[in-house]
Amino acid sequence: MPRPTVHDLRANRGKHQYAMLRVETLVEAEAAAKAGVEMFSVPPAMVFDRRFREVAPDAFIFPGENYFEIGGTEDFLRWAMPLMKHGADAVYCSGSLRTVRELADHGIPVCGHVGLIPSKATWTGGFKAVGKTLGLAQHVWTQCKALEDAGAFAVEIEVVPHAITQAIAEKTDLFLISMGAGPAGHAQYLFTDDVLGQNRGRVPRHAKVYADFAAEEDRLQALRIEAMGRFAIEVHEGLYPAPQHLVDSQTEVVEAFRDWLDQNA
Structure with missing residues (x-):
């Protein structure tokens, strides 16, 4: 399949479920591409490695780091511009709405984050599902609406009850990337460490282990x-x-x- 565009992702909402992985190495990227995974989250440094597009020419990629690793709005712009120049398809941003708006105003496709946001989990009660109460479900919707209004085209929706995700999907034009938020997401996202069984710590409930690399x-x-x-x-x-x-x-x-x-x- 040719490399998807933002237009393709939007057009295929509800028609095709995309597979997405966080890959950390070129070896993982090559394997994911050959396996038919269409979307990758990648470390920013990978975008600048010319070998990446040699092993994964058709992957739609989101480079991403936590906002506190990058800084404020102007820092995000300086961070994002070279990434787009070197072949990123979109950028992940867990920063402010102002930052999302500025990126979008510059024509940069932005993916926000709602639900369980690990770097901001203190606001929603720690590392647990977000949206199991009416108030928190409303909070997730408010986050989605604010990001959509700011110009984001997608959000990672993490550890949200699947019925809440379904209801949100019916009311938003955002492309929803589900990490433990159910099949109503338009892409299903996991970490390669979990898929390959490389994670020796706690495996999240939503993750599925397909291999036992730790034993190997x-x-x-x-x-x-x-x-x-x-x-x-x-x-x-x-x-x-x-x-x-x-x-x-x-x-x-x-x-x-x-x-x-x-x-x-």
């Missing part, structure tokens, strides 16, 4: 230790390097070099 990494680590241990033993016992690992020189060259050293060293 344990196996590889045991192989590393065993191989490195044999190397250390052979070094200590004088078994490495053996003759086959050495570079030889002609005897007359060595003798001539030794004579030269005796006279010049």
Whole structure:
């Protein structure tokens, strides 16, 4: 499929569910692209790596960092412009509505964040679902409406009851990226660490583990230790390097070099 545009995402709302992953490395990006994942969240540095588009030419990408890593509105603009120049399709912004508005005014597609926003979770009661009470459901809607009015085209809607997401989807033109917010989102978003079973900590309820990379990494680590241990033993016992690992020189060259050293060293 060709690389989606913002227009495509909007046109396909309710017609096609997009798959989205947070990828952290080029290896993950290449795997996700070959697997048919259409949308990526990526570290900003990846956008500037020319190899990224070689391995994932058709991915719609959102570079993103927390607002406190970037700064205020002018800082966001300085951050976003080079990213767009180097091939970003949109930017993630958890900053102020003013920042969203300024980015949108410059023609930069912006994705906001509603529901459980980890960097702002203290306002909604910590790391838990947001929207289980009428007041918090209204809060999520108010966030969506404010972001839409500010010019955002999409929001990540995180850990919101699926029926609340469904109701919001019926009343907004935003492209909803669901992370644990149900199938009414227009894209389903997970972290690669969870999908691959690399996360050794708590796996969120909404995440699904499809592989066990942690066990594989344990196996590889045991192989590393065993191989490195044999190397250390052979070094200590004088078994490495053996003759086959050495570079030889002609005897007359060595003798001539030794004579030269005796006279010049």
